[in-house]
Every structure is written in C-alpha cells, then in structure tokens.
Amino acid sequence: MGKKTLVIGASVKPDRYSNYAIQKLVNKGQDVVAFGMKEGTVAGVKIDTQLQPYENIHTITLYLNPKRQEAYYDYIVSLKPKRVIFNPGTENYEFYEILKKNNINYETACTLVLLSTNQY
Template identity: 45%
Template sequence: MKTLVIGASENTARYANRAAQSLLQHGHAIELIGLKAGQIQGYPIQTGLPTLNDVDTVTMYVGARNQAGYVDYLKDLKPRRVIFNPGAENPELAQQLKKEGIEPIEACTLVMLSIGNY
C-alpha cells in the first residue's frame, strides 16, 4: 500500500520532505506530488494530477486555499484515509471525503510515524 504526499518538495526544511523521508525509513511505499518537479531519495516529485493506483493514504501538506484542485482527484483515488497535517486542516473537504467513505484525519504524519500509530 502506498502513501501519496501532496505538497512534496526537494527542500529538506519542509515538513512534506521530512515526512517522505520518514515514510521511506519506516518501509512505506510513496508517491509524491508537488508544484515543482524534482526528487526525494530517488523518488520523482510529479506535477499535476498523475494517474496512480493502490494509494492507501494521502498525507496533505498544502493549505486549504490550495486544495480545491485536488478534491475530485482525491475522490477518484479512493484512498482509505487522508491525513490533514498542521496547517492543512480543511473541515469542508473532510466532510466531502467522509461522504465518499474516505476517513479524514487531522494529525501529523511525522508524529504518527514516530509513535508507531501510522
């Protein structure tokens, strides 16, 4: 099962980058979407809305005002859950996802991984 990181960046100071690296260290498969193409530990940062399969979890690192373009994409991906990291909380989108049977979670991916409840 894969985790999709939305808001990925090559900048190692960004939490999305730290999360991608931590996911890899914890043995999780990842896909990355960001504003700029690049890579994290050899994994490509894709731009746009790539066709993906078997995405179990989406971890969101873009703010609510920049999430509108992802609403239909998330519904089509049908992940089991979407984690809204600090700064990415979006109650309206969370409600829409719930209606689609997708669990919205307000949490920090880095903390979840570090305490073993990812």
C-alpha cells in the same frame, strides 16, 4: 512494502515538512509517491508535477493549505484512498464533509508524529 502513500504538496527543499515526511516514510518501508509544484527527487522518490492516476493508494498526506486543496478535491476522491491525513495547518472542514460523503476516512494528525510513534 507498507501502506502506499501519496504526499501532496511535496517539496525538494530539505527544510519543508513534506520533504522530511517523504524521507521518514521511505525509511519506515512505506511505498511512496509524491506530487508537488517543482520536479525533483527526495529519498529516491520522484516528485511528479502532473497529476497521475496512481493505483492502490492507502493514504494521502496533505501539505497544502485549505485554499490550495480545493483544486484537488475531485482528484483525491477519485483515487479512493483509505484515508487522508490533514497535517497541521491543512485542516479543512469543507473537505472533511466531501470525504465523509465518499466514505473516505480522514484524520487531523501529523504524519511525522504518527511515524515516530509507530501509529502510522
């Protein structure tokens, strides 16, 4: 498997970018776990509605606006990911500073574009 990725803000709605990202991550051979507000399954990945103590998370890709991210700052830092991807619309300068202080890399990028261009 590839880089274990946690999708935060996952949705079962097929028109959501988080849904498409899960599908594309799975198709590219990445190990994927997902957290969202509603239970469901996308491309064989169960969406958890309770925060889990996932281990060995390489990348967290965010699909939550900055205000909604605040509730997850401590949780995300506790998982010690190698990087956090801020997809378009999720940019959050306050969270960037928290990640920097905890030696967690971040990038403002689109997960779908990174996967499409083999830069993931």
